[in-house]
Amino acid sequence: MKTYLANVDIKQPIANQWGTQGYTTARLLVRSGSRPLDEIHVPLKASKPALAAKELKPWLEGYLPIRTRAYKAERVYLPSISVIVCTRDRPKSLRGCLESLSLVRHPEMEVIVVDNASETDETRKVVAQTGFRYVRENRPGLDWARNRGWCEARHPLVAYIDDDASADECWLEGLCRGFRDPEIAATTGLVLPAELETKAQHLFESYGSGMSKGMSARQFRSDEMASVEFIRSQDVGVGTNMAFRRSVLQNLGGFDTALDVGTPSGGGGDLDMLHRVLASGGNIAYEPSALVRHRHRRDMDGLVRQMRNNGRSYGVYLMKLWRNGDVSKAALLRFTLWTWGRWLVGRPVKKLFGRHRLPMNMLIAELRGALSAPGAYRQTYKNDLRIRREFDAPAMGGGTADE
């Protein structure tokens, strides 16, 4: 089963969507200029070469009145921004990402590619072809690379994007829209799939709602939220598409280098950072007009591994919250057992009764990952200490070390 993905701008005349042969459904993002309105699912006939404009029109009828309510009345706010791409040994994906970045429209931007201890030289060659800045960070761990990124950044705003994602033309414009309010410390954006060609990618999208957090812009103000809501930082955004004020990162001491991909924890650095922003009194904006398309893993084994990492990284993140004491321990315990525990255990049980659409090995993988979290927590902080000693690094990166 394959799904055709495209963006439809209702301010332009509706065009025929070519290249739909072999696709069973189309998932189109309806936009008014750069403002996303909705995603529609249009069934396709696999033998037809295109989705004709006149077939598409009835689906868009409901959105046409909205097209005039785009962003034209606002004054334009485009501050200078640094884009950080952290990568390790994925030159081909990186090339796609950098190509999309070269098409992003923004008056004053710089792109820094942080190579996190790649084993081959390919990454440097790819970056050399594009003319972006190349920085090498030898300490293994995604958060080391992220910290190096914001330290090297020259502009007051720092945006992060994954190396297997590609940015839309109006990506930075959307992120800057979030920062127009001076009280906002960080902005997260919309992440949609870049392709839905394999079964594994479809399953990832149907896990939760994929990586997207919805189509309406929201602000998460820490003084209006209960502290228990700070735990659920995955509702605020995802690390594939986020931006911070450089000063905020500096005040908080940067990302926790013990967490995230490349360490035994397997993830969670972005969750931890977004949580700390909220916990320290900052506000986060979610701006869906900052669109990034992420290419999910194509193979099922990769997806199962991802699920395991999800479980493990979330468990490590919760344990860190427990130790830090930002959130009341009672609320945290309640959340862990009643909300997260039910999510982890309830789904496989439902599956046994045939009431869940994801395959059992995915659900069990997440549970197993979660159960390995305590061990991973100890291991990741030990590993972090070892790396610091090895590289003689000063204490940077926040988070309490577990001795």
Next chain:
Amino acid sequence: MFDVSVIVPTHNRADMVCRNIAALARQTMPASRFEVIVVADGCEDQTAARLQSLDLSFRLRVVEQTQAGASKARNAGADLAEGTLLVFLDDDMYADAGLLEAHWQTQQARPTLLVGFFSTPVEHRSEELFAASANAWWDNRFRRLGQAGHRHTFRDVCTGNMSVSRSSFLETGGFDEEIGRWAGEDYEFAIRWLKRGERIGYCPTARSYHQDQPSVDKALKRAYDEGRGHVLIARRHPECFMALPLRIALDGQPWIRIKRWVKLSRRRANTIPKLVHPAIHLAITFRFRWLYSRLFGISRSARLWAGVLDETDGLGGLREMIQDIPYEPSVQDVEEIDISQLPLDLAKRVTELQPGSLALLAGTEPIAWIQNTPGSEPIAWSHVVRKLEYWLDAHGLRELPLPEENGRGSQTEPDNQ
């Protein structure tokens, strides 16, 4: 000096190659216009000596090399050749009398990478199940090639009987020697050929007879070689991955089709053919066609994946490879042509435009979408005609004269014999 150089690589098949080289004396092309170069690739049966002892009217040169694969042999032969046109022939091909003349004439009209026709003559075909299905496969292949408007891809090329101009061959870089140890060097050469914007042609009158007897063991070995060779092709040209048989791996779950839940692993890929081997031969002996085809299919795909896994060094390497394969290039600038509005210069416009992708509409209704997929020929008017036969009939456009660019008629139209 010579018009045509025939290059034949051989490895330990002295009898067959001597017979086939002697048969070249019967060519309609005068012996002074062509030469033959036989490259003995690590032969231990006195192939060179026996060839030299033949009394031939044309010039024969025999070159010996230490065993390095057929690609190296062909490249070596091409380097030594003095003819303007190279004709590659396998050592088990018995050339028809008009072979070289047909290649020469067709190339004069329009130089392309020309694939000739070969088959096992009907009276020599074995009735054995495997041989019969192999012959049927080849027949089908050539029938498809011969259809008007067939859009050639790199998979249509076979080094058993093909011709190419020497200068273009050397410019393209010759055959890849690493892939030549396994299988698929002809595909890879064709990919590079098409990347240069050249075309592929098919000439059914350039006939030769394939004297090789197909057998199950040879086919399984070939499947293994193809597994390895295709991985190398995919590494060198990742955009052509979708046209290779390996593409089923892209769905992320390569499995050998015994039962749905048998996952691929190196051990299974190696042991399944061994287990199934006796059963295949039993099925062939007793002519249980259904059982034979199922078992052979399983074995063949197991050997293919064994080759793939050996080349990618395990499942991890395969996963990394498929994660980076680019899918169909995204639909960027689409050239839309409304065929109901431009009836007169439509053909000219298609050939002139050379678009990346051609979108054809009838009024507002989309009819066809032809893309310049990597590994396929550039779009030509004959391909468009084939796609739109019904629509063009309805609009009365079938009698459009084909533009001059296509040469005499179309290269893909079979010559009437």
